[in-house]
Amino acid sequence: MPEHARFPALEERSLLERVAPGLAFAAPPVPKLPATPQPDLAVPALARGCAPSSFTGARHPIDREGLRARGFIVPGDLVTALLEEFRLVKRQIMLAAAESRAGIGAPHGERILIASSHTGEGKTWCAVNLALAIAAEKDNEVLLVDADFAKPSVLSTLGLPSGPGLMDVLADPARAVEDCVLGTDVAGLYVLPAGRTTHSDTEFLAASRAAQVFERLSAQAPNRVIIFDSPPVLAASPAAELASIVGQALVVVRAERTGEAALKDTISLLSGCEDIKLLLNGVQFSPTGRRFGSYYGYGG
Ligand SMILES: Nc1ncnc2c1ncn2[C@@H]1O[C@H](COP(=O)(O)OP(=O)(O)OP(=O)(O)O)[C@@H](O)[C@H]1O
Ligand SMILES: [Mg+2]
16 A cells, blocks of 8 residues: 555565465455356446445535545545555455355455554555445445444544444344444445444454344345454454454555564454455555465464
C-alpha cells in the first residue's frame, strides 16, 4: 500500500517470503475439481437493485472531504493508484469468497477479518479502503463491521453518527441486527457499528447467538461480503474469536514495523481461520511489484 516508506529490509522481506511463499497478485492455487461449477464473481440474478437489502437502519452520507484529507479512496473521485491497488486486493478476496460459496475452500469465505499484530499497522485503513473498493465496482454489496469493540474507529473515519451496534445485538436477544446496520450514500456500502463497550465481548462472540446473528447478516444476499475491522491480535482476545467466525483473514503487515515474532504469534492466534492472507502495508518500493500474498499451512 502506498505510503512513503520503503520496501521492508532484507530480513523482513525474507520473513514474508517464508510465511507467504506465493507472495504475488496471482490468484492462489485453486483445487482442481472438474465436476464443480466455476463460481462467478458477480451474481447477476441478485445484482444490486434486483434484491432489496434487508437492512433497515438509517441511511447517512459519508464524509468524502474527511476521507480525501486523510488519503483514503473517495467514492466518485477519479480512479487513483490507491483504488487500483485495493482492486487487486479485492479481486483475491472476492475470488476466495466466490469459491467458498461454490463449496471450494473454507466455509464463510464471504466473511473477511482485517487483522494485524499491533495497533497502528493499518487495519482500519485497509478495511475501509477495501470496503470502498468493493462498493465502487457495483456488482457486490459490502457490510463493514467495526469489530474493534474497545476502540472503534470506523464510524469516525467515514463520518457516520454513532449508534447501537454488534455488541448491543449480541447482548440483547430482542434487538434485530438489521436495525443497527447503517446505510450510506455509497450504493452497496453498509456499516455495522461496534456498539456498547463491554468486558464480555469475547464471550458474546463465542455464544451461539453470535453465530445466528452472523448468519442473518449474509442471509438472502449471496452478493454480499462482510468485512470485520479487527482489534490488534496481540492485544485483544476478540480477534482470535473473530478468526473462527470468518472464512478469510487478511493480516496487515506494516512495512518497517511488524516484526517476525509478532507476525508468527498473530498467525498462530488466528489459526481458527483456514485461509490467512498477508497484506504488506506502507511499502514504497517493491523490486518485483508484488505486495499481496496468500499464506498456506504455516508451521504445517
Ligand atoms: N498505507 C497507508 N498510507 C497512508 N496512511 C496510512 C496507511 N496505513 C495506515 N495509515 C494511517 O496510519 C494510521 C494508523 O492506521 P489505522 O488506524 O488503520 O491502524 P489500525 O491497525 O487500525 O490501528 P488500531 O489497532 O489502533 O485500530 C491512520 O492514521 C491511518 O490512516
Ligand atoms: Mg483500527
